[in-house]
Amino acid sequence: MTSNSGHKIEVQDLRTFYAGKEVHHGISFHIEPNEIFAIIGPAQSGKTTLLRAINRTLEFTPGSKMTGTIKVDGEDVKKVRDVYGLRRKIGMVAPLPVGLPLTIYDNVAFAPRSSGIKDKKFLDAHVEKCLRQSALWDEVKDRLDSLGTKLSGGQQQRLTIARALSHQPEILCLDEFSIAIDPVTTMRIEDVLKELKKEMTIILVTNLVQQARRLAARTMFLWNGDIIELDTNEVMFSDTPKDKRTYDYVNGIFG
Amino acid sequence: MFTETAFIRKKRRNELMAKCFFGFMAAAMVIPLFLIVGHIVIQGWPALSWEFLTENPRSGGAKGGIWAAIVGTIYIVFFSLAISAPIGVLAAVYLNEYARESWFTRVVNLAVINLAGVPSIVHGLFGVAAFVYFANFNDAKKSIIAAALTLAVMTLPVIITSTKEALAAVPRQFREACWNVGATRWQTIWRIVLPNSISGILTGVILQVSRTAGETAPVMLTGVATYKMLDSTGLFLYNPIKDQCMALSMHLYYIATQAINIPKATPYAIATVLIGVVLIVNAAAITFRVYLRSRKKW
Numbered sequence: 401m402t403s404n405s406g407h408k409i410e411v412q413d414l415r416t417f418y419a420g421k422e423v424h425h426g427i428s429f430h431i432e433p434n435e436i437f438a439i440i441g442p443a444q445s446g447k448t449t450l451l452r453a454i455n456r457t458l459e460f461t462p463g464s465k466m467t468g469t470i471k472v473d474g475e476d477v478k479k480v481r482d483v484y485g486l487r488r489k490i491g492m493v494a495p496l497p498v499g500l501p502l503t504i505y506d507n508v509a510f511a512p513r514s515s516g517i518k519d520k521k522f523l524d525a526h527v528e529k530c531l532r533q534s535a536l537w538d539e540v541k542d543r544l545d546s547l548g549t550k551l552s553g554g555q556q557q558r559l560t561i562a563r564a565l566s567h568q569p570e571i572l573c574l575d576e577f578s579i580a581i582d583p584v585t586t587m588r589i590e591d592v593l594k595e596l597k598k599e600m601t602i603i604l605v606t607n608l609v610q611q612a613r614r615l616a617a618r619t620m621f622l623w624n625g626d627i628i629e630l631d632t633n634e635v636m637f638s639d640t641p642k643d644k645r646t647y648d649y650v651n652g653i654f655g
Numbered sequence: 656m657f658t659e660t661a662f663i664r665k666k667r668r669n670e671l672m673a674k675c676f677f678g679f680m681a682a683a684m685v686i687p688l689f690l691i692v693g694h695i696v697i698q699g700w701p702a703l704s705w706e707f708l709t710e711n712p713r714s715g716g717a718k719g720g721i722w723a724a725i726v727g728t729i730y731i732v733f734f735s736l737a738i739s740a741p742i743g744v745l746a747a748v749y750l751n752e753y754a755r756e757s758w759f760t761r762v763v764n765l766a767v768i769n770l771a772g773v774p775s776i777v778h779g780l781f782g783v784a785a786f787v788y789f790a791n792f793n794d795a796k797k798s799i800i801a802a803a804l805t806l807a808v809m810t811l812p813v814i815i816t817s818t819k820e821a822l823a824a825v826p827r828q829f830r831e832a833c834w835n836v837g838a839t840r841w842q843t844i845w846r847i848v849l850p851n852s853i854s855g856i857l858t859g860v861i862l863q864v865s866r867t868a869g870e871t872a873p874v875m876l877t878g879v880a881t882y883k884m885l886d887s888t889g890l891f892l893y894n895p896i897k898d899q900c901m902a903l904s905m906h907l908y909y910i911a912t913q914a915i916n917i918p919k920a921t922p923y924a925i926a927t928v929l930i931g932v933v934l935i936v937n938a939a940a941i942t943f944r945v946y947l948r949s950r951k952k953w
Contacts, residue, residue, distance in 0.1 A: 566836070
């Protein structure tokens with residue numbers, strides 16, 4: 401813990417590369433504790449890559465590289481020695497739900513077990529807590545032993561969220577979590593997120609501009625690896641954001 | 656409205672012809688199998704008996720049975736797979752799960768591909784040099800372990816390739832989901848990747864059973880004797896380090912081409928037993944695989 405500025409995440413002059421091709425062209429921003437921070441922008445603008453740079457799973461892609469600094473709680477992620485601890489601090493929810501080929505219970509208990517927890521009583525209580533937090537408990541409490549992969553798409557997405565919560569993250573990253581699920585489930589999860597905000601920082605990558613508007617306090621418009629605009633939602637979604645492109649994108653007249 | 660034009664009639668005729676043609680090719684595939692197996696079993700049937708299976712050969716193979724050869728084949732297959740399966744699977748896990756594209760992995764992959772293409776007699780000569788003389792298990796004489804090692808080297812590339820394919824069939828999202836919750840690569844492999852690829856890995860290993868059981872040239876040079884009596888009382892019938900053994904493949908070759916005064920049915924009976932041993936091992940393994948696959952979870 402060095403030079404803690406109070407920001408939860410601090411990104412300085414971030415450049416990322418896939419096989420020599422630059423994705424982010426030196427972006428800088430910061431995220432405050434307990435805020436919902438939305439990232440909007442068209443495909444290929446580097447939203448997912450940004451999340452993967454933060455929890456250092458970018459390095460699993462051969463040929464990827466990053467320069468600049470990302471600090472989580474004031475600590476440079478590149479210099480983190482316990483990278484698994486860093487990843488546990490950050491919950492990650494992918495666009496398409498990934499139920500691991502395990503039972504519902506084991507899906508949620510996977511992360512705590514990976515960090516060495518074996519206590520059955522603790523795990524039971526913890527699995528229930530995470531499933532309740534992700535609004536899935538009532539639907540699956542009688543069949544925790546059945547396969548997570550057999551759940552419906554919306555249920556699997558909530559299972560993924562439960563798994564992301566299972567390692568008690570301080571930051572929750574949701575990468576277009578609603579593209580595979582119906583509007584009703586989406587609204588339920590959005591309610592969950594508003595609850596979770598009290599406990600953690602939430603980064604919401606979304607293609608739904610209105611979702612960013614509903615949930616976030618601040619929104620960042622990322623386009624082709626550059627920040628076009630980053631401001632509070634009052635400004636971003638007003639009739640007069642600083643950049644004309646923001647107005648166009650938000651109002652669907654982009655391009 | 657839906658009247659049949661000449662064009663549509665032609666289309667339908669072509670469709671029918673294509674279907675029949677492809678179907679015939681698929682059926683043709685089955686014919687040689689039945690011919691070969693049927694011919695061998697019918698020809699060999701008169702010579703098959705309990706004594707044939709459980710007695711040592713006498714009078715240069717003309718009389719008695721093939722017990723020693725059955726046991727020898729089982730020994731060779733068991734030891735060679737006991738060596739090549741773990742090494743092959745672990746190497747494939749490294750190549751598929753840990754290694755990044757580098758000059759090292761390129762060299763390894765190149766070696767795997769080329770090793771798989773080496774003819775078996777060349778493997779046999781290599782085995783003589785490496786395991787009979789250089790490793791010298793048995794005072795520069797042939798031994799079961801030398802034959803098993805030779806066959807292990809031969810099967811290794813195939814096991815590596817098939818295991819890699821089985822591992823690659825596990826979706827990458829599963830791995831990423833595990834990494835995202837802070838699991839190490841090893842935890843991911845052990846809890847998710849291996850349980851979901853084990854049936855595919857086993858298939859690759861099983862296929863090598865018939866290959867090792869059938870090889871003649873490499874074992875002839877490195878560990879198999881034409882004739883070796885077997886005291887059929889002990890549990891451990893051969894000493895794998897110090898003994899040579901008989902093998903079904905070699906015995907079949909010898910009986911069919913070298914020995915004299917052999918009843919006509921004997922070589923066919925040996926072939927039947929060789930096929931039977933392989934089929935039994937395969938059936939057992941396939942049953943196990945079906946059981947594993949029934950537990951596959953996506």
